[in-house]
Amino acid sequence: MTGVWRRLRRRPLGTLSLAWLLIVVLASLAAPLLAPSGPGTQDLSHVFSGPSSHHWLGTGVLGQDVLVRLLYGGRVTLVGVLVSDALYTGLGVLMGLAAGYLGGFVEKAVLRLAEIVYSVPLIVVLLVVLAIFPGNELVAMVGLGLIGSPGLARVVRAQARGLRGEPYVQAAKLAGMGRWAIMRRHILPHVLGTVIVQVSLFSAAAVLLETGLGFLGVGATGATWGGLVSEASQNIGTQSWLLVPSGFLIVSFVLALGLAGDALRDGTTERLGGQETPVPCRPGRLTFRSAPPPVAIVGPDDRSGALLSVRDLTVAFPRDGMETVVVTEVDLDVMPGEAVGIVGESGCGKTVTARAVLGLLQGGGRATAGTIVFEGSDLLQVGSAEIRRVRGGRIGWVSQEPLASLNPSFTVGSQIVEAVRAHRPLARRNDQDQVLDLLRRVHLPRPEDVAGLYPHQLSGGMAQRVAVAAALAGDPVLLIADEPTTSLDVTVQAGILDLFHELRETGMAIVLVTHDWGVLADLCQRAVVMYAGQVVERADTSDLLRRVRHPYTEALMAADPRLAAPKTFLAAIEGAVPPPADWPAGCRFQSRCRLARPDCTERPVPLLPVGPEHESRCRHVDLVGTVGAMSSPGGPTGPPATPPNVVAVGLPGTVRR
């Protein structure tokens, strides 16, 4: 009961609407009690009077009280709407359940019928009915319910179809329950919420149509809501007041029906616990402790000539009215012509870091601290025109989803031309040549043909080459590639990697976001390992593969089929990356770490140098690699054993070869 009240309080508009519906219905029902004299009573001494103490809402042409007529008119409208609602609901649900559960011919017939009925000019059909049955509004409302019902059937069918495969429905079927019994017991209750909303919307339409018929003078006679508007229209030059009460009542009643339907729908989804399911791996509530920031010690200062230099980058996203930090004080340097790999599990902040560089954070995310210096200017400070010049013109970007990154409505050629023109607006003459050059540069065969294709005609590998070509259109010096091979077949991956190799050889710097050690080792000189929004280890790739200095990196490598020793169980890291809400005060990896000690929980761990150009964020660096399940191409470390916190997985499905 308290739950109901809370829900009502949270939706004042819906509650108000329900209350107003109830008032109008009750007042109409009680009309003979409230105004025993009836709607026809004339008061010729008060013709067309405005609101007064005698006639609260004024009077009409013969001095009939407007309020009384509205009360009695409500009875006509409500009866008509109820009749059509009953038919609409009964037939619609029946047809919808039959179509959704039985499928086949019934389903096709219902769908086709619904399609036809949507194109019927309803009011004209009602006029036909009324021409044949003069003044018989009930028959018209019956017709309305009949014609409307396939619309409801279509909606119910969609839901029933989804329920057909549910285990409990299958179980009931196996238990020998009859078709109709299953529909009634197991499917009907689940479509009830949808039906309520549809009926409320249909009722709103029915009220508008019924009053419309009353206005036209072809519906019920006597006191009706539409008839009052009609009377107002006949005296429009002098008596505009008459429009107000009738109009207000119709509009408010219809609005209330719509809003009440919305509120009821929201109420039902809430009860089913939908809507507010948190997205996994997305930032939770802000609980990042305001502990003293760990001192980030920049490695030996020979990286001063960096092309891109990210310092202390902190990124936050709004959630539930608060800002949730998802990336904390990340440092990243990219030298001209250098390839840097950012590696880590999903949800560690790799993509957010990469996108922050180009100011492409979505969902209201923003860099709350730090600097992103590129070619001498801080990209967090420059204006929108300047950042546009950098995007595509100086820094290219390639995404994980090659096909989705192309607009399906335009040809490959036109999309690349657009990218070229964004940075070279004057060179229109040889646009086409440039497109072909770019397509050749990414090794697409028959570039003339490819330029004329639409994205849906491309394979994944081709699409990624096209996306790279578009990224190169502005002749950038740095390419940020966010898992560019993840969604591709293994054979295609190799081709794309070759392409990146070629680009690097031409002097292009690359930032590669990946979770694939093989790809990283193949392409990148430097590797940055991220965990839970932090850099946890950073080193030259060859050095890192030879000598891991952080337990997370160690575990991550052990889970990679290419790096794990042959003929051993593949290890997976137990647990999952904690969402920002659950980041602990000390080391963020502590809950999953095989080396965790009491001092790991105390305060944030700084990123410290552990060797030449090698940094690690671990207090127990010396213990890393002592019981290694991993073996690297650099040097196998004896017979591999499974560390206690690492679960052995022998499922071939988890291995990508």
Added chain:
Amino acid sequence: MRRVLLRWLLTSVPLVLFVSVLTFVLVSLVPGDAARSILGVETTPQTYEALRRQLGLNLPLWRQYWNWLDQVAHGSFGISIQSSAPVGHELAARLPVTLSIVGGAALVAAVFGVGLGLVSAVRGGPLGRALDVLSLSGLAVPAYWFGLVLVTVFAVKLHWFPASGYVSFSQSPGGWLVSLVLPVVTLGFGGSAVIAKQTRSGVLTELGRPYVLALRARGLSERRIVLRHVLRNAAAPVVTVLGLVVTGLIGGTVLVETVFVLPGLGSMAVTATTQHDIPVIQAVAVVFTLIVVGVNLLIEIVYAALDPKVRP
């Protein structure tokens, strides 16, 4: 193109059959028949029988329907019981009025709806909420009442536009335009709300797609991304909704033409209903359906032009 036509025929033929059979069957339910209505009560059985035979009322129902279809196919819609004039002539005279109103209202609904939906999606905030209110009221305010409010304000009080009446285009193009403003706005208002809502949600969905991010990453201006890419991709569902809205507008002419006393098909239907002039109301219902069918064809073509997967 052939696929488009085929798809259109698949819905249009059943639609026309549905409406014509429906009206025909309904008419056959009339107590007494057309011969009786024409002749009145006082007549000899001989004249009654003769007229029945002349009108084909003695044939089985399906033969009557077939004859009627045959007539319609030849452009004849029968004789009005009230005026004894061929219905076809009056239909032809009134069709331009209704088409003007529906065309104008569709234009108003499309232009305002798309503009408003786009702006509110890109700007958001208070404008988005204003749009919610507008679309709710667009659905809840009856067109005939809204029309009367407009008449009160812009015709009775301000004298900007005539309260009623129609001026044909050939008579005076300016007068034609002025006489159409209020009816078109009245009819288009509700439609624009529906289209604005669809446009807004479509644009918001498209803005969240990966290709938008990719376009931004290529350095394209936000204006270009929205106007060339996002709007283009959000257009297909808007066109579908526009089709449904126009069907609604066609029905709405019945009310709007009555409010503004316009000599169109809608007011013809109302008059026929009050006078129980069955052949006329039958004919109007079929013509209305044919207009819907024509609009659906236009919509199908536009839809196909927008979708590269359908385009030949």
